[in-house]
Amino acid sequence: xxxxxxxxxxxxxxxxxxxxxxxxxxxxxxxxxxxxxxxxxxxxxxxxxxxxxxxxxxxxxxxxxxxxxxxxxxxxxxxxxxxxxxxxxxxxxxxxxxxxxxxxxxxxxxxxxxxxxxxxxxxxxxxxxxxxxxxxxxxxxxxxxxxxxxxxxxxxxxxxxxxxxxxxxxxxxxxxxxxxxxxxxxxxxxxxxxxxxxxxxxxxxxxxxxxxxxxxxxxxxxxxxxxxxxxxxxxxxxxxxxxxxxxxxxxxxxxxxxxxxxxxxxxxxxxxxxxxxxxxxxxxxxxxxxxxxxx
Amino acid sequence: xxxxxxxxxxxxxxxxxxxxxxxxxxxxxxxxxxxxxxxxxxxxxxxxxxxxxxxxxxxxxxxxxxxxxxxxxxxxxxxxxxxxxxxxxxxxxxxxxxxxxxxxxxxxxxxxxxxxxxxxxxxxxxxxxxxxxxxxxxxxxxxxxxxxxxxxxxxxxxxxxxxxxxxxxxxxxxxxxxxxxxxxxxxxxxxxxxxxxxxxxxxxxxxxxxxxxxxxxxxxxxxxxxxxxxxxxxxxxxxxxxxxxxxxxxxxxxxxxxxxxxxxxxxxxxxxxxxxxxxxxxxxxxxxxxxxxxxxxxxxxxxxxxxxxxxxxxxxxxxxxxxxxxxxxxxxxxxxxxx
Numbered sequence: 001x002x003x004x005x006x007x008x009x010x011x012x013x014x015x016x017x018x019x020x021x022x023x024x025x026x027x028x029x030x031x032x033x034x035x036x037x038x039x040x041x042x043x044x045x046x047x048x049x050x051x052x053x054x055x056x057x058x059x060x061x062x063x064x065x066x067x068x069x070x071x072x073x074x075x076x077x078x079x080x081x082x083x084x085x086x087x088x089x090x091x092x093x094x095x096x097x098x099x100x101x102x103x104x105x106x107x108x109x110x111x112x113x114x115x116x117x118x119x120x121x122x123x124x125x126x127x128x129x130x131x132x133x134x135x136x137x138x139x140x141x142x143x144x145x146x147x148x149x150x151x152x153x154x155x156x157x158x159x160x161x162x163x164x165x166x167x168x169x170x171x172x173x174x175x176x177x178x179x180x181x182x183x184x185x186x187x188x189x190x191x192x193x194x195x196x197x198x199x200x201x202x203x204x205x206x207x208x209x210x211x212x213x214x215x216x217x218x219x220x221x222x223x224x225x226x227x228x229x230x231x232x233x234x235x236x237x238x239x240x241x242x243x244x245x246x247x248x249x250x251x252x253x254x255x256x257x258x259x260x261x262x263x264x265x266x267x268x269x270x271x272x273x274x275x276x277x278x279x280x281x282x283x284x285x286x287x288x289x290x291x292x293x294x295x
Numbered sequence: 296x297x298x299x300x301x302x303x304x305x306x307x308x309x310x311x312x313x314x315x316x317x318x319x320x321x322x323x324x325x326x327x328x329x330x331x332x333x334x335x336x337x338x339x340x341x342x343x344x345x346x347x348x349x350x351x352x353x354x355x356x357x358x359x360x361x362x363x364x365x366x367x368x369x370x371x372x373x374x375x376x377x378x379x380x381x382x383x384x385x386x387x388x389x390x391x392x393x394x395x396x397x398x399x400x401x402x403x404x405x406x407x408x409x410x411x412x413x414x415x416x417x418x419x420x421x422x423x424x425x426x427x428x429x430x431x432x433x434x435x436x437x438x439x440x441x442x443x444x445x446x447x448x449x450x451x452x453x454x455x456x457x458x459x460x461x462x463x464x465x466x467x468x469x470x471x472x473x474x475x476x477x478x479x480x481x482x483x484x485x486x487x488x489x490x491x492x493x494x495x496x497x498x499x500x501x502x503x504x505x506x507x508x509x510x511x512x513x514x515x516x517x518x519x520x521x522x523x524x525x526x527x528x529x530x531x532x533x534x535x536x537x538x539x540x541x542x543x544x545x546x547x548x549x550x551x552x553x554x555x556x557x558x559x560x561x562x563x564x565x566x567x568x569x570x571x572x573x574x575x576x577x578x579x580x581x582x583x584x585x586x587x588x589x590x591x592x593x594x595x596x597x598x599x600x601x602x603x604x605x606x607x608x609x610x611x612x613x614x615x616x617x618x619x620x621x622x623x624x625x626x627x628x629x630x631x632x633x634x
Binding site for chain 2: 012014096097098101125126127128129130131132133134136137138142143144145146159163164165166167168169170171172173174177254255256257258259260261262263270271272273274275276277278280281282284285286287288289291293294
């Protein structure tokens, strides 16, 4: 039996930025970007599910984010996670990696016993790869980053193949350990149709509160009770629930600040246009030869 | 806690007794940063043979070097390295610590930043020292950490105004390696390594390194292809052009993600930074992350179907049209010139 906690993140689809997403001051209007499941985190979930398939145990997905991040938690349930937690609070907003890792590590401690913490190597909105190692440090456990493959799992140890600069290495770590995984590390299982049917109705506390709003026949406590009984409740943890130091969360707890942003303005003169023709090519090659760029 | 004024530190990564290029590049940059705030540049070297590497760092401007010489530190392992680095930072509180954004640097830096609760910015493309006024407070000599963000649509300047130590990682090739003109007498500060059980929670079973045959950084001619090429088959043309010109093949991140070309050949913020004589950008739209890795090429030729592609704004020559037609024409014209 090996229990895993998987850290997942909902990210803006930065590969799909169009004109209307940019505000006039050159900053990005996050709300206008489509939100997607950070792909490497799905691979992390796949790692955890494979360990569960082989050795038994429980897989718990955890995300910190705004209420709409429940979407990625439902996807975790579709793939096979046993449980999913939404860590959300206005006090967590604007967190850099240090503040994020603090909240995540406190949430992990609260959720309880684990042998593995899995996460994607990095999220596509920042590409920092910092939250994994920083969470491991705060939990006081070893980390294995850039994992490519789990080679062997034993009672109290694991062997992992990981990428290094110019090659790879095999590490053996004691458990518990935090492992961050690369995007090509595993083929994802498809959503199980039956699980999708069941869990598309899973709801977080905030989503249940929305149902209650303006409907005097519903009571939140009763709803939570019913959803919990049907395993459709996505538990929500706030700063109060975690009993944490709010000074270390969100903007307040983030040492790094965005001092300035500029939209990308390109300076420089326009290029010399070369005609798409044989004579155009001849001209270009002559110019390059004259400048001794080509010989 | 002893405060080391305006110290700039560079973590020097070594592989088999040799410092890696990015560490020497960071020393060269660190030298300038230290000078602009009247600080001292220090290198931190761990491993076996660390002392001789420390002496090499003096050639790149280090004034002093912390040397942790021990066989247990021969090969990088997260736990001992981060424990030693953390305790050094805690003892001395340097103003700035720089790490290469290698697999090792990206594994080590966040762990050290977490323990010391320091601000850490990944993959900076520029670093500067400046006085800053932020939220009504004045700060002297802050590190400006500049990096593209949000899919490259913005360039962000990050600061860590209240962090006693400011940390950043930088990719290889981004900063220039500048050995000192005159030899520099540095001081070695030996730091003893005290073994700890924690260090042994993870051990290396085996390690394989393949000699990296790709040398984009040193190539005078680079032909790079992007997602705009559409398929791996079309990407073959990029190889042909590179072969004709005796150049190296490279790609944008999108081309790597699409599987057209391996990651070792990725040019850009999260790949390699290059400064060739000639750079072809074929079917590359020119996102800032890509430009960050190639805009210092001496001549840039862009081929793109979209006349408004941002790549044209930094190119010297632009050809609007289908690369599938243009490249064969270029190759043919070039071959007949050589005859």
